[in-house]
Amino acid sequence: MENYPIPTYPTGSLNFLHRLHAQDKSDLPGQAKIPLKIIVSGAGLGGLATAIALARRGHKVIVYEQVEKLGEVGAGIQTPSNSSRLLIRWGVDRYLKDKAVEPVDISFRRWQTGETIGYTKLVPDFRETYGAPYCVVHRAHFHDALFQRAIELGVRIVTGAKVVSYDFDAPSITVEDGTVHAADLVIAADGIRSPARKQLLGEMDRPPTLAGFAAYRATVSAERMKADPDTAWLVEKPSQNCWIGDMRHVMSYSIAGGGSFNMVLSHPESSDPSTWKQETALADMKSHFEGWDPRLVKTINMIDRTLKWPLLSGQPFVKWVADSGKFTILGDAAHAMLPYMSEGAAMAVEDGAALAAVLSKITCKDEIPTALKVFEKERIQRTSQMQQASAINGKLWHFADGPEQEARDASMRPECEGRSFSESPNQWSDPLTANWCYGYDAEREIERAWEALSIS
Numbered sequence: 191m192e193n194y195p196i197p198t199y200p201t202g203s204l205n206f207l208h209r210l211h212a213q214d215k216s217d218l219p220g221q222a223k224i225p226l227k228i229i230v231s232g233a234g235l236g237g238l239a240t241a242i243a244l245a246r247r248g249h250k251v252i253v254y255e256q257v258e259k260l261g262e263v264g265a266g267i268q269t270p271s272n273s274s275r276l277l278i279r280w281g282v283d284r285y286l287k288d289k290a291v292e293p294v295d296i297s298f299r300r301w302q303t304g305e306t307i308g309y310t311k312l313v314p315d316f317r318e319t320y321g322a323p324y325c326v327v328h329r330a331h332f333h334d335a336l337f338q339r340a341i342e343l344g345v346r347i348v349t350g351a352k353v354v355s356y357d358f359d360a361p362s363i364t365v366e367d368g369t370v371h372a373a374d375l376v377i378a379a380d381g382i383r384s385p386a387r388k389q390l391l392g393e394m395d396r397p398p399t400l401a402g403f404a405a406y407r408a409t410v411s412a413e414r415m416k417a418d419p420d421t422a423w424l425v426e427k428p429s430q431n432c433w434i435g436d437m438r439h440v441m442s443y444s445i446a447g448g449g450s451f452n453m454v455l456s457h458p459e460s461s462d463p464s465t466w467k468q469e470t471a472l473a474d475m476k477s478h479f480e481g482w483d484p485r486l487v488k489t490i491n492m493i494d495r496t497l498k499w500p501l502l503s504g505q506p507f508v509k510w511v512a513d514s515g516k517f518t519i520l521g522d523a524a525h526a527m528l529p530y531m532s533e534g535a536a537m538a539v540e541d542g543a544a545l546a547a548v549l550s551k552i553t554c555k556d557e558i559p560t561a562l563k564v565f566e567k568e569r570i571q572r573t574s575q576m577q578q579a580s581a582i583n584g585k586l587w588h589f590a591d592g593p594e595q596e597a598r599d600a601s602m603r604p605e606c607e608g609r610s611f612s613e614s615p616n617q618w619s620d621p622l623t624a625n626w627c628y629g630y631d632a633e634r635e636i637e638r639a640w641e642a643l644s645i646s
Contacts (some may be wrong), residue, residue, distance in 0.1 A: 196586060199575035200622040202613025203582065206601035210593060219279075219633075220550045222248045226374040226558075229253075229363055231353045233260055233384060235329075236521025236538030237379035238336035238345075242280050243546035245343035252373070253345060254365060256352035262333040265407050266445045268326050268451030271628040275322035276543045279633075281342075285335035290327040291444050293430045296618055298587075298602070301435025304483035310601040310618040312430075320628045326430070326452070328445045332535075353380070356389055358512035374555060375562075376517045377545070379538070382502060384523030390512055398526035403584070404459035405529070406475040408496040408512035409450040409491060420485045420599035421492070423449055433486055436590040438478060440486060441532075453493070454529070456501070457481065463500045471498050502526055503581065506574035511566045515559020518566065520545065526571035530583035531617065534628070537573050540632035544569055547633040551640045561640070567638045573631070579617060579627070586615050 194204060225248045230237050233255035241251045269277060269290070275487040277283055283290075296306030340347065352366040362372040378386030388395045393429045415421040424431065430443040441454045458477040475496055479487060504526030521538035527554045548561045589595035605619050614620040617627070 195578055195581060197262050197575075197578050197582065199524045199579060200626045201579070201582075201617065201620055202622050203586065203617045203620045205344060205613050206597050206615055207594065210597040214480045219247050220547070222448040222550045223553050224555060225249055226549065226555070227252075229371060229373040229376045230379055231356075231363060231377065232379035232381060232521070232523075233257075233337075233347055233349070234263070234381060234521070235535050236335060236523075237377075238333070238340050239539045240377060240520065240542030240545060241340045241345045241347075242282065242336065242343060243276075243542040244549070245340065245345050246280060247546050247550050248290065249546075249549070251340075251345045252371070253340070254351040254353055254363065254371070255347065255349050258350040258364075260333070260337060260347070260349060262329045265329060265409050265450075266326055266443060267329045267332055267456070267535055268324075268443075268532035269332070270324050270532060270536055271320040271322040272533075272630045272632070273539045274325055275631065276539055276633070278322060280339065282339045283541060285338050286325075286327060286331065286488070289331040289335075289445075290325045290413075290436070291448055292323045292325050293428045293443055296430040296432065298527045298616060299431060299433045299483065300599075301433050301438070301482050304433065304485055306606050307434075307599045308614070308616040308619070309606045310616060316628065319624075324628070328446055328450070328452075331446070351562050353378075353386075356386055356517060358517040359514045361492045361512075361514065361516040362608070374427050374516070375549075375558060375624045378517070378519045379521040380519075380523050380525055382504075382522040382526045384519060387507070387519050387523050390517070390519060391507065391509070394508060396505055396507070397528060400460075400463075401501045401503040401528055401584075402458060402460055402527075403456055403501040404463075405457075405499050405501055406453075406455040406471065406496045407499060408453050408455070408475075408493045410453065410492045411443070412449050412451050414492055415451055415489065417589070418488065421489050424485075424489065430595060432587075433483060434483065434587040434589075437588045439587045440479065440482075440490075442489075446463035451489070455490070455496075459500070466498055468497065471496050474498075499539060501528055503528055504547065506570060506577065509566065510570065511559075515562050518545070518562055522567070524569070525577060527573075527577040528580040528584055530587065531576060533576050537576055540572065540630075541569055543632040544636040548636045548640055551637070560643075564639050564643055565636065568636050572632075572635075576627075579623065583617060586617075
């Protein structure tokens, strides 16, 4: 256990190693008592989600984005129940109806044979237990849905406007053309390499570092897979399948309304990303998974092109909010994490939800700093614990064959056989972890935190 961080979130996922050595769409939001003018820097997933959460409560929101044309790169992204609950509540789901896919289950598979060694039933279990579905969607479709809903709510989005500095006291931003824009509150959702975070934290800034892993991201035509009996089963029903082995795993699921099969292939990588050659990425990717389940290898061989992405790991920051109490960071700028819990984007959605909810409680602008402190405390705890959970999955999935792997697989066997269990190294199934992760309602939890402050 010395190689594992001690989790501070509820989980039974590591207990096997000790033995070895759970909203309604019609909810109306509490409108802001004091409508604010709010600037958001960054029109990525976190920035747009935050803009939606704020605008639907009555705030005037302006988003500044450095690129001229909005868009997202990448392929599939997961919207687990703790995120989809909020998206449904916000009315984003209607823009995803023909694009999002709701997998019926998740199967963890042995690397060499494809044998199911871990299993989580998602439909109807997650809807019934957590009040919201667990979905997957193409990242570009998700981004476009957020954009459309933000525009519908009256959010103003200014593109081609790179923010070059922040005045935390005013608060205001300065864009590249020299113009200054002021507001009651400024929010930086400017990504993993956040300039705003660097300005806020100074010498305390610890940018996310290379985690020693990289991931190939790719899609395969579902029609092509249906033509081969060895791969057709992967697209016959909407499911997630994850092959796990020594320092490697492959996560897969259908996206784009079932038209594409998304794959993320994680592997060890210690070299500098600047030395990577994308022209050899296909061959390099295939070499990492030689000898794996023949059905998986056949699917990998259907990939025509891929991109290799470095995986970065971040540590919790001591602060998100400026001393003035009029500026905060959120999203990847505040809590970069490994993708192994599929919660990175969901945490950004939660950030926006929590911030909008707590600001709806204030009765004057002088209370903005207090609201932001409540937000900061709640969100640092939640996101730092999710960073832990993601890192722990990076351990659990990557055992070499041996005693730990055998104990892990034995501990997941009851869920595969439909027997009752009280704990599991599969964190989607572990009752404590799943309830903490998917049953969490960011709006409700921040309201409780605000009420606790008022009582004290």
